[in-house]
Amino acid sequence: MAKKKTTEQAANALKEIMAGLNEGVIKDYEMPTLCNMETCKDTGFAVILTLSTKYDYTNKVLDMWRDKLQADDYMISVLRNQLKVRFNVMY
Numbered sequence: 001m002a003k004k005k006t007t008e009q010a011a012n013a014l015k016e017i018m019a020g021l022n023e024g025v026i027k028d029y030e031m032p033t034l035c036n037m038e039t040c041k042d043t044g045f046a047v048i049l050t051l052s053t054k055y056d057y058t059n060k061v062l063d064m065w066r067d068k069l070q071a072d073d074y075m076i077s078v079l080r081n082q083l084k085v086r087f088n089v090m091y
Helices: 007-019 059-069
Strands: 026-030 033-036 041-051 073-079 082-090
Touching: 007 026, 007 041, 007 059, 059 073, 059 082
Parallel strands: none
Antiparallel strands: 026 041, 033 041, 041 082, 073 082
């Protein structure tokens, strides 16, 4: 039986990630719950990072962060000139 992933584990992984980065690389983050709209049951959570646009983020870096956060996938978006990466962590 797989161990349930938690936001606490993700928060600890995020602290570990941030400890190895320059200050200001990760400008902000949030961890909203993911819900199946048909069943109204929680299916996981997302780790949404707002990143500085001063740096390049290679696939290798994003894949490493995905692994540390135990995320299933990630997607990159730009919203109002803010670079965001969303890691989906499914239960």
